Amino acid sequence: MSDYNLSPLWISLRIAGLATAITFVLGTLAAYGMLHYRGRWRSLIEAVLIAPLVLPPTVVGFALLLVFGRRTILGQLLASLDLSVIFTWYAGVITAVVVALPLMYRTALGSFQQIDPTLLAAARTLGASGVRVFGQVLLPLALPGILAGVTLSFARALGEFGATLMLAGNIPGRTQTLSMAIFFAVQAGDMRGAALGSALILMLSLGVVTGVNLWFQRQPLQRHRSRNPSLRVAAVPSTLANRDPGAPAPRLWVDIHKRLPHFELRAHLTSRGQPLGLLGASGSGKSLLLRCIAGIETPDAGRILLNDRVLFDAEQGIRLPSAQRRVGVIFQNYALFPHLTVGQNIAFGIPAGLSETEKQERIQAQLKSIQLKGWENRYPSELSGGQQQRVALARALASDPEILLLDEPFSALDTHLRSHLEHQMSEILADYKGVTILVTHNMEEAFRLCEDLAVLEHGQIVAQTDKRRLFEAPPCLSIAQLTGCKNISRAQPLGPQWIAALDWGCELQIQGSRSGEHIAIRAHHLALRRDGSLPNTFPAWLVKWSETPHRFTLFFKLNSPPSHSQDYHLQAEVLRERWQEMQNWGSPWWLQLDPSHLMMF
Numbered sequence: 001m002s003d004y005n006l007s008p009l010w011i012s013l014r015i016a017g018l019a020t021a022i023t024f025v026l027g028t029l030a031a032y033g034m035l036h037y038r039g040r041w042r043s044l045i046e047a048v049l050i051a052p053l054v055l056p057p058t059v060v061g062f063a064l065l066l067v068f069g070r071r072t073i074l075g076q077l078l079a080s081l082d083l084s085v086i087f088t089w090y091a092g093v094i095t096a097v098v099v100a101l102p103l104m105y106r107t108a109l110g111s112f113q114q115i116d117p118t119l120l121a122a123a124r125t126l127g128a129s130g131v132r133v134f135g136q137v138l139l140p141l142a143l144p145g146i147l148a149g150v151t152l153s154f155a156r157a158l159g160e161f162g163a164t165l166m167l168a169g170n171i172p173g174r175t176q177t178l179s180m181a182i183f184f185a186v187q188a189g190d191m192r193g194a195a196l197g198s199a200l201i202l203m204l205s206l207g208v209v210t211g212v213n214l215w216f217q218r219q220p221l222q223r224h225r226s227r228n229p230s231l232r233v234a235a236v237p238s239t240l241a242n243r244d245p246g247a248p249a250p251r252l253w254v255d256i257h258k259r260l261p262h263f264e265l266r267a268h269l270t271s272r273g274q275p276l277g278l279l280g281a282s283g284s285g286k287s288l289l290l291r292c293i294a295g296i297e298t299p300d301a302g303r304i305l306l307n308d309r310v311l312f313d314a315e316q317g318i319r320l321p322s323a324q325r326r327v328g329v330i331f332q333n334y335a336l337f338p339h340l341t342v343g344q345n346i347a348f349g350i351p352a353g354l355s356e357t358e359k360q361e362r363i364q365a366q367l368k369s370i371q372l373k374g375w376e377n378r379y380p381s382e383l384s385g386g387q388q389q390r391v392a393l394a395r396a397l398a399s400d401p402e403i404l405l406l407d408e409p410f411s412a413l414d415t416h417l418r419s420h421l422e423h424q425m426s427e428i429l430a431d432y433k434g435v436t437i438l439v440t441h442n443m444e445e446a447f448r449l450c451e452d453l454a455v456l457e458h459g460q461i462v463a464q465t466d467k468r469r470l471f472e473a474p475p476c477l478s479i480a481q482l483t484g485c486k487n488i489s490r491a492q493p494l495g496p497q498w499i500a501a502l503d504w505g506c507e508l509q510i511q512g513s514r515s516g517e518h519i520a521i522r523a524h525h526l527a528l529r530r531d532g533s534l535p536n537t538f539p540a541w542l543v544k545w546s547e548t549p550h551r552f553t554l555f556f557k558l559n560s561p562p563s564h565s566q567d568y569h570l571q572a573e574v575l576r577e578r579w580q581e582m583q584n585w586g587s588p589w590w591l592q593l594d595p596s597h598l599m600m601f
Contacts, residue, residue, distance in 0.1 A: 007172070007173050008180070008181040009200055011089060011175065012177040013158075014089065015093050015157065016157040020100070024146075024149075027153070030105050030108075031106075050105075050106070052101065052102050053099075053103065057163040058163070060095070060162075062166060068094075086168075087169045088168065089168065091169075092160075092164045095163040096156075096164065099160050099163055104150070107145055107146070107148055107149030107152060108142065110145060111145025111146060112138060115138060119137060119141070119335050120133055120137060120138060121329075122335035124295070124296070124323050125296070125322045125396075126323075126349040126396070127352075136348070141338070141339060151208055155205045158178070158205060159205070160177070161183065164177060164180070182198055182201075250402060250403070250433065252270065252271040252293075252304075252437075253304070254268065254269040254305075255269075255302045256289075256292055257299060258288070263288075263459060265289060265292070267285070267289050268461055269464065271435045273435065274450070274452050275450040276438070276451075276452045277452070277453045278437055278439045279446055281441060285458075286439040289439075289456065292304070292312075293403070293405060294325065294327045295311065295312075295321060298319060299312060299314065302314055306402055306435070307402055309402075311325050326402040327403050328401035328405065329396060329404075329405045330389070331407055336388055336395070341376060342367070342375050342379070342383070342391050343367075343377065345380070346362075346363050346376075346398050347359055349395045349397075350399065367394065369397075370424070372387060390424070393409075393428065397428075401434060403435040404437070407439045408439055409425070422445065422448060422449065426449055429449065438450055446467070447467055447471070450467060451466065453465065455482060457478055462476065470483065477520070477601040484522065484523075485520050487522070487570050488520045489501040489503035489504045489519055491516060498510070501519055505558055508536050509535050509536055509595050510600065511596060518600070519599070520599045521593055521599065523572055524573045525594060525597035526570060526571075526573075526591060526592070527592040527594060528590065528591060529591070529592050534592050535592075536595055538590070539559060540557065540570075541587050543562045543565060544565055550576055552576060552579045553572070554571070554572045554574065554579075556570050558591065
């Protein structure tokens with residue numbers, strides 16, 4: 001070192017560089033494998049991968065010496081091939097890989113785990129293979145963490161000493177690295193040489209870390225400069241709306257069972273081609289059902305058929321991967337790939353086999369359909385929530401799916417934007433010729449966009465019918481509540497066509513011979529009258545009211561004045577204009593519960 005012998009530097013760089021490249025491949029693949037592996041050997045495998053990070057280097061070196069020694073099977077095999085690892089620079093590479101691999105593995109695994117799994121699910125539903133998902137979505141999004149792991153691995157490999165000394169030895173010009181040169185320089189009293197070697201290692205390590213940090217700082221600027229002008233192509237009509245009008249209506253048939261630790265899904269669902277709204281309270285299993293149809297989740301039993309294609313059949317062992325199901329999914333968070341532009345996001349879903357010109361034409365057609373023409377080079381972070389939703393829809397439709405699954409697509413939008421995008425969505429769905437399922441807990445949203453409605457309750461489809469029939473004659477009390485019925489009372493039969501509404505304190509005439517334990521009436525079906533001459537009309541006192549920009553909700557107590565603000569029986573809804581006409585009528589009011597609008601459950 002005192003004579004400025006640079007051979008340890010070149011040996012160290014050669015060993016660290018090759019070891020880092022190997023570590024990058026092995027550590028990334030190991031992290032990707034462990035990301036999905038949930039078997040019983042997971043803990044043991046992780047312990048083996050992490051062990052070199054916590055064991056003393058001399059113990060690691062001794063273990064490697066035993067593995068590659070001439071008395072072991074591997075050592076004898078190498079000897080038969082006239083190969084030797086011990087006391088060669090290749091041994092230095094091996095020890096550097098072993099001690100640096102835990103850093104690469106843990107850093108890569110942590111980076112993968114930070115990525116929203118919805119993005120990976122979205123890529124699969126767009127037809128991407130596992131290799132493409134890894135190479136075009138997972139790896140680019142995890143790149144900052146991956147590069148951090150590479151940096152740490154290089155620094156660790158560069159400074160490795162104990163294990164390398166035991167396996168590779170300290171042969172000047174052949175296996176002597178900078179770390180060894182520093183150690184033996186100190187042993188020989190050559191402090192100047194040791195200081196020079198230490199400075200070289202310090203400069204190399206800090207230089208690599210600093211270079212990576214500078215690269216990250218420059219990335220946002222470079223990213224926006226690297227836009228692809230080739231995306232600017234004249235628009236053409238979309239092919240999605242031009243399917244054969246004589247083709248049979250699309251069909252979906254679902255009958256599945258899936259058990260989770262604290263939930264059980266048992267759902268039977270059919271679609272006759274009209275947009276189908278899936279209603280249900282939070283936690284009822286709506287999103288889980290969609291994920292099973294899309295192939296993101298696997299049911300325990302049952303079948304899923306789409307246009308006579310079997311997507312899933314537990315008895316026959318059929319489980320078509322998401323990439324082969326031709327399913328378009330709009331997730332709640334839209335799941336746009338943040339590292340891709342708008343145009344690249346849409347292009348991701350375009351089926352393979354098209355020429356580059358045809359792909360660009362389809363991108364432009366989709367941009368035109370969602371009124372974002374000229375925005376192809378923007379990134380998702382530069383878009384509003386409504387724009388992101390439209391891009392997600394365009395991306396899904398670009399894959400030409402046979403079924404479109406929308407998982408509460410308006411939940412994160414404000415009222416004005418929700419209304420505007422609902423109108424756009426209705427126009428797009430009118431042209432779409434496949435099966436559409438819209439998941440929502442907003443009954444008005446489902447009513448406006450869908451012709452048929454299904455209700456999911458505690459993991460089971462409890463009703464599926466035409467939307468008007470579901471609202472006019474709900475089959476059970478829970479569906480009446482879900483569809484907005486606010487006035488419900490316990491009921492007791494009094495005779496033919498008469499019941500007592502126990503919670504309202506009145507007796508009511510009903511139509512037909514219906515019976516049940518509860519009686520209900522919707523708020524907008526309550527009628528305010530001038531007198532009590534009509535059937536089921538009672539004196540009512542106004543307790544309080546609440547208002548929205550267009551209507552009033554009035555809270556009434558029947559037959560006697562209220563004693564406090566919570567002492568009311570029924571809620572009635574009237575338009576603002578109607579309220580202005582009647583607010584001076586005075587008490588008591590006359591409230592009619594029209595027999596034709598009473599519902600028994």
